[in-house]
Amino acid sequence: MQGTLDELGTPLSRVTFVVFDLETTGGSPAEHAITEIGAVKVRGGEVLGEFATLVDPGMPIPPFISVLTGITDAMVVTAPPISSVLPSFLEFIRGATLVAHNSPFDMGFIKAACADLGYPPPPGTVVDTADLARRMLTRDEVPNCKLPTLARFFRSTHEPRHRALSDARATVDVLHGLLERAGSLGVHTLEELTGFVRMPTPEQRRKRHLADTVPASPGVYVFEDARGEALYIGKSGNLRARVRSYFTASETRRRIREMIGLAERVRTIVCATGLEAEVRELRLIAEAKPRYNRRSRSPERAVWLKLTNEPFPRLSIVREVRDDGAAYLGPFGGSRAAEDARAALHEAFPLRRCTERLGPRRSRPACSLAEIGRCGAPCEGRESPEAYAVHAERARRAMEDDVSEVFEAAWARIQRLSAGQRYEEAAAERDRLAAFVRAAARMQRLRGVTRIPHLVAAAPAFDGGWELHVIRYGRLAAAGVMPRGAHPAPYVDALVATAETVVPGPGPTPAAVAEETECILRWLESPGVRLVQAEPGWSMPVRSAAPLKARLDQVYRSLDRSSPREGRPLG
Structure with missing residues (x-):
């Protein structure tokens, strides 16, 4: 018809x-x-x-x-x-x-x-x-x-x-x-x-068979080209469902569709838990650097703010943490944030800003900062190593434990600038303070768990069993599942016995990149998680940066709510 x-x-x-x-x-x-x-x-x-x-x-x-x-x-x-x-x-x-x-x-x-x-x-x-x-x-x-x-x-x-x-x-x-x-x-x-x-593209329809052998388990999937090179790495609680979605009309990202055209196989790594899958994904992306992944590809490019270990310490921006006795703050996402945090510290403490190495017997003419009282001029011998060490120790304490001195100095300057209607300068000072406080809050949170040599925690699984994880110095050392109704001791002992031996390095993240430790922290803070074994040391400073970070975040949120005829608030 x-x-x-x-x-x-x-x-x-x-x-x-x-x-x-x-x-x-x-x-x-x-x-x-x-x-x-x-x-x-x-x-x-x-x-x-x-x-x-x-x-x-x-x-x-x-x-x-x-x-x-x-x-x-x-x-x-x-x-x-x-x-x-x-x-x-x-x-x-x-x-x-x-x-x-x-x-x-x-x-x-x-x-x-x-x-x-x-x-x-x-x-x-x-x-x-x-x-x-x-x-x-x-x-x-x-x-x-x-x-x-x-x-x-x-x-x-x-x-x-x-x-x-x-x-x-x-x-x-x-x-x-x-x-x-x-x-x-x-x-x-x-x-x-x-x-x-x-409709899915013809290439998506042609490659659907790549998902045929993928298991319906939590884990990591790797799209590879004909040479076995990783194109894209992801994770999922159900590998089969997630990989199949790449070959349907719901996948509209142009770069991913281009990746599917190059893919010849999908390699999967089955994991015991979702946390293990998340951590393995981060590690694989950092190692393989797939061209179609946009995040977590280069953790080695993280930036740190370092208080050097020398007779007259100074603040330096570096890309490597060494076991040299120096204090480190970070990691920062880029040099701009690290420079802002350094400026906030310089506002609070009269640390030298010259880059030459100084000692009791090496001197040079003082710069203009000494003339305006922003530096004690140790370069000319006006300040002894002992007197300068007081400033350095205050800066170290602010970087590692108590940010209040930096916060108060910057906040006072913001108020003075605002009172003088120098709003742009006040906003710049606020941004520098925020960069410092956010980095300090992040580092304090990371160090709370990275200083612990050994920790075992459990969380309820969907089937009534328990997910078990061994964490050492902020690194996931082992993951496993205990079935419902089983006695926990044998499973915990077996997992601990087979867990990775972790030798810590220097700095606030001694055994894993910051992103991995943050994944672990999110899991540890999720509802239902219980500590099974834990060596002492999980703590936060009494005057931590977290409350001040929350205060600054509220200030930034208020900027978007200011009315048309009112000034934009600075604090």
Whole structure:
């Protein structure tokens, strides 16, 4: 029986599309607001109408957003609020199929505005031109699927410049180019287009057999190419289900789809527990450095702040922890954070900043810091090693145990700068203090467990048994499972006897990278975990950095909630 035209679907040439774009004050619909809406209505390649308006966000526009978009607070002062704009926009898009580039971002703000004002969200499927481009274009054609890149590829007559209407017009050209490409792939109706977006790629379908032999157990999986080189490493509580998901339409990441095209096998490492899988994943990524993993690839690049061990110690930024008697703070994610933490320490303690090695018999002319009282000039012999050692010991105590002296010195300076309306300098001082306090809080938390030579802990398993872990100096030494109803002593003794022998090294993380120890800490702090064996020493300093870190974090959260006409608080 021959089908009707209705059964064939709606031809793309007859579909009314509304291509829209938003500009906002930030990336979170819960904390930020819309500043501009631009939309273009098209059908059959013809523009039917346009919609464009600025929107008063009801909050200050951050300076970097103003630099990016050109939209300033002055421009939106007289603009209508979203409560006035949204009804007109919803009327403009009625009956049309919405299109946006990276649609989850734009639709998140539209749905949040609808929820706040009591409107139902726009119905129907939203076509995402970024997602279409990832499926239709190859890496050889475009290096990425950003809107400016695609606009150049399809020779758009409109240049995206982070303004809503111009970006919407450019997206129209990209959409038309993608629809032409879709036609060559057999996509001619709206229903076929939306189905095409949900389909796995031919490469994903062809490689599905790689998941056939994967066990349904917790562990680590390694995608390998024809030469056996690791392409991507991950972990899961159910290896089979996780690996199979890479060959379905739910996997839309372009780099992962590219990785699947190169993969020839999946190697699995079955683990006794989820924690063991998480730790093994970190270790394997650090060792193999797979090209498609983005995190944890280079733990050796961690940065440390070191108080040197010499007659006149100084603060130095290093990438290696040595057994030299020096004090270390870290690890930091980058040199910038380490430099900020060093500046906070220099604010509190008159430590020298010169890099020459000094001693009682070696001197050099003093720098300007000595003239303004920021250094005791040990280089000229004005300060003896014994007097200078007092400053160094205070700095060491601040780095390892009690951060209050640094906090009080920096906070006092922040208040003075704020009182003098020197807000930018106060904000910079606040950021330096935050870098120091956060690093100290992290290190104190790590050292609480890395100083313990031996610890055994258990957590309830889903089947009624127990997960057992042996932890030595913050490193996972063994993992096992005890079945339900079994006597624990034989299982614990056997696990301890076969556990890895861990020889600690220097520094706050003597046996494992900080990420591994943090995984272990999260597990130890999870509900239901019980200590089975533990040597003494798990403690935190009485005046730890954690409460001060919480106070600073609250300050940063308040910055996003400050009202349009009020100053941004510093503390």
